[in-house]
Each structure stands twice: as structure tokens, then as C-alpha cells.
Amino acid sequence: xxxxxxxxxxxxxxxxxxxxxxxxxxxxxxxxxxxxxxxxxxxxxxxxxxxxxxxxxxxxxxxxxxxxxxxxxxxxxxxxxxxxxxxxxxxxxxxxxxxxxxxxxxxxxxxxxxxxxxxxxxxxxxxxxxxxxxxxxxxxxxxxxxxxxxxxxxxxxxxxxxxxxxxxxxxxxxxxxxxxxxxxxxxxxxxxxxxxxxxxxxxxxxxxxxxxxxxxxxxxxxxxxxxxxxxxxxxxxxxxxxxxxxxxxxxxxxxxxxxxxxxxxxxxxxxxxxxxxxxxxxxxxxxxxxxxxxxxxxxxxxxxxxxxxxxxxxxxxxxxxxxxxxxxxxxxxxxxxxxxxxxxxxxxxxxxxxxxxxxxxxxxxxxxxxxxxxxxxxxxxxxxxxxxxxxxxxxx
Ligand SMILES: Cc1cc2nc3c(=O)[nH]c(=O)nc-3n(C[C@H](O)[C@H](O)[C@H](O)COP(=O)(O)OP(=O)(O)OC[C@H]3O[C@@H](n4cnc5c(N)ncnc54)[C@H](O)[C@@H]3O)c2cc1C
Numbered sequence: 001x002x003x004x005x006x007x008x009x010x011x012x013x014x015x016x017x018x019x020x021x022x023x024x025x026x027x028x029x030x031x032x033x034x035x036x037x038x039x040x041x042x043x044x045x046x047x048x049x050x051x052x053x054x055x056x057x058x059x060x061x062x063x064x065x066x067x068x069x070x071x072x073x074x075x076x077x078x079x080x081x082x083x084x085x086x087x088x089x090x091x092x093x094x095x096x097x098x099x100x101x102x103x104x105x106x107x108x109x110x111x112x113x114x115x116x117x118x119x120x121x122x123x124x125x126x127x128x129x130x131x132x133x134x135x136x137x138x139x140x141x142x143x144x145x146x147x148x149x150x151x152x153x154x155x156x157x158x159x160x161x162x163x164x165x166x167x168x169x170x171x172x173x174x175x176x177x178x179x180x181x182x183x184x185x186x187x188x189x190x191x192x193x194x195x196x197x198x199x200x201x202x203x204x205x206x207x208x209x210x211x212x213x214x215x216x217x218x219x220x221x222x223x224x225x226x227x228x229x230x231x232x233x234x235x236x237x238x239x240x241x242x243x244x245x246x247x248x249x250x251x252x253x254x255x256x257x258x259x260x261x262x263x264x265x266x267x268x269x270x271x272x273x274x275x276x277x278x279x280x281x282x283x284x285x286x287x288x289x290x291x292x293x294x295x296x297x298x299x300x301x302x303x304x305x306x307x308x309x310x311x312x313x314x315x316x317x318x319x320x321x322x323x324x325x326x327x328x329x330x331x332x333x334x335x336x337x338x339x340x341x342x343x344x345x346x347x348x349x350x351x352x353x354x355x356x357x358x359x360x361x362x363x364x365x366x367x368x369x370x371x372x373x374x375x376x377x378x379x380x381x382x383x384x385x386x387x388x389x390x391x392x393x394x395x396x
Pocket of ligand 1: 007008009010011012013030031032033037041042043044045046116117118119147148149150151154171172173213248249250251268269270271275280281282283284286
């Protein structure tokens, strides 16, 4: 009988496990792949403030680049530069980042089992029985933390809701080398011809190296290839560069699921929809919620409390993050409801009406509620918003 079984060795599972453990606890993480972090499916852009809030300082071997700002392109090519003096974000090698989190968890006493696909979970109300596909073996645990990513297959077996299909957008990304790219800025490209419901990105991760990606409601790979060929700025960025590899994945653009704790089981990370709807980034806020999950489980184990359940986890992450997730969800809905003319108008007016100063002053890559509230107080933001709303998309 284990004390805690975690399904999935992504950042959420590893952070929850590291938080739950103590030298005399038996905490085990099951990962279906042969190696933690492989294959990766991420651009690796993580805010410095978010990493600090998780108490994480990734070593130089994991960090590939430091970013000071973002350039946002409207459909007609108008651009906005949001920049701060300090390092705003790091670009990490996600495989190495996850492996570093795994080493960190193992040093705290967590066991990590790779090649261990959990394909079934049941409970008798006292304990959980997990069946591992590879060995056909079953294990038992008092507490479980489901951090299996956006697939949500195991969590559904315990009665948790799945992240809805409509919130899952296919994403594709190429890593290129030999590109003529400003290493200090990430670039984001909006427009319905590029992507429906999301955007394309260029994230530099070293001298001449960048991750060029795109998520969309449909056809992300085809759209990305087409943008790399035809978009005036993206095609310029990739000109003469060599494609080193391509990778696909799912980004989430919805809200957290309604229920994240049942009995002594919790769901966290992408599996719980703990993702910024505006960018699909889930490592930081998913990590914040995952740490809460680990802390609440640890508290129960320390006090031998097996009857109380883990609703405290749901209450705590909701108190800390729910309004953030909601604000980003509304912002994402607003942006995607605009036609290209509406987006052009909005991006143009943000610089015209000096709203960029508000964004630069109050903006935070992870906690976007504050900047949205500041903008909501600004009359010029209303004018910009109302002007943009004239161009609601006929497709919504
Ligand atoms: C193209 C792309 C770019 C992205 N870029 C960024 C970015 O720049 N910044 C950012 O913050 N986020 C980014 N994201 C999102 C980010 O990757 C996720 O939010 C993050 O990985 C979620 O972490 P997680 O631990 O919840 O899930 P995951 O990282 O998906 O980890 C889940 C793990 O569980 C394992 N697993 C699943 N089912 C089972 C099972 N039944 N048994 C055993 N193991 C199982 C999987 O193999 C996996 O290792 C990006 C996503 C994509 C697709």
C-alpha cells in the first residue's frame, strides 16, 4: 500500500509529489513513457515571477534563453511591443526541465516509475487500486493525484469531468536553427487566416534558434506551414533556417473543470484545465495548484486523516486562482469573437490611446486579472473595446 500514487510525471505530477512527500511517506509517480520529459510538447516559455512563486530556479543546463518582451502582430501587420527592463521570462528545454523536477522530487524521497502506464483505477472508498498496463500489476494507494495531462482518461474513471473537447486545440511547432531572429523578444501573430481561436508564435531559444508554432481550432500543422511560407513576418523569420524537428500537442483554452476532488483523489494540471486560456500556458498556474494538492495530501498523512477527503485542495486553488482563470477565459472569448478588422482596431488603439503603458505597468504573464481590471477602469480601453466590438465576427 502506497501513501500517495501520482499518475503522470509532467510538471504538475512532479510538483505535487515533491510537496506531498516526507522521508517516511511512500509517494510514487507513474509515468507511461520510458523517460520523464520525453517526448516534450511545449514551447518552454515560463515567467520569471511564476518560477519564483513556485520556488524554482532552473539550472543553466535547463535554461536556453531569457526574454524581455513580446511583440504582438495584428492581422494587417500592425505591431505592439510590450517590454520591461527586467528579464520577464525564461525559455527552458522542457524535457530537461521535467527531468530536473523529477531529480528534485527523487531527492525528497519520491519514487518515479517509468514505462508504467496506468490504465485502470477503482476505489472501494478506503483505498485506490491502480492497474499498470505494462506489467499487468495492480498497486494500492491511500491517496491519488491525477496529473495525466489533457487526456483525462484516468480521472474520468473516478467520476471527474473531462476537459471539454471544445477547449482542446491542436498545436504544432517546429524548432528551427540558423534563423535571423532577435533573441530577446517572443512574437505572437493574430488573425483568422493564421489561426481560428488562437495565434502563431516565434519563441527564440538561443543564437539563431526558435520555436515557431501555432494552435488553432483546426489544421494547426497545415496552417503553420502555410504561415511559414506566406505570412510576411513569419516567412522572413524562418528564411534560410533549417527545421530541426516538429512536434504536436494539445493546448487548452477553456476554464478549469467543475470538480477537482472526490474522496481522497484530486485532479491537477492540464487534466483539471488549470491553464491560461489566453496563451495555453499551464506549467506555472498548473504547478501552483499542484503544489496545493501536494500540501493538502501531506497534511492529511501527517495527521492520519483519511476520512476528511481533499475538498480543501479545491477550496484553496479556487480561492487563489479561480478569478485569474475566469478573467483570462473572458479575455480569450472576447479576442476570439473579433473579426480581423476588430483585432486590427484593438491592437492599433492600444498604442494610440496609450493603453500600452497600463499593460507594461500592471501586466503579469501569469496573473492577467490585474491588468484586465486596470484596463476596465480606463475609459480609453472602453472606447478601444467598443470600437473593436463593431467588428464582431460573423463566424461566432
Ligand atoms: C505546442 C505547445 C506549446 C506549449 N507551450 C507552453 C509554454 O511555453 N509555457 C507553458 O507554461 N505551457 C505551455 N504549453 C502547455 C504545457 O505544455 C502544459 O500546460 C503542461 O505540460 C501541463 O503539465 P501537466 O503536468 O499537467 O501535464 P503534462 O505535461 O501533459 O504531463 C502529463 C504526463 O502524464 C503522463 N500520462 C498520461 N496518462 C498517463 C497514464 N495513464 N499513466 C501514466 N502516465 C500518464 C504523460 O505521459 C505525461 O508525461 C504548451 C503546450 C503545447 C502543446
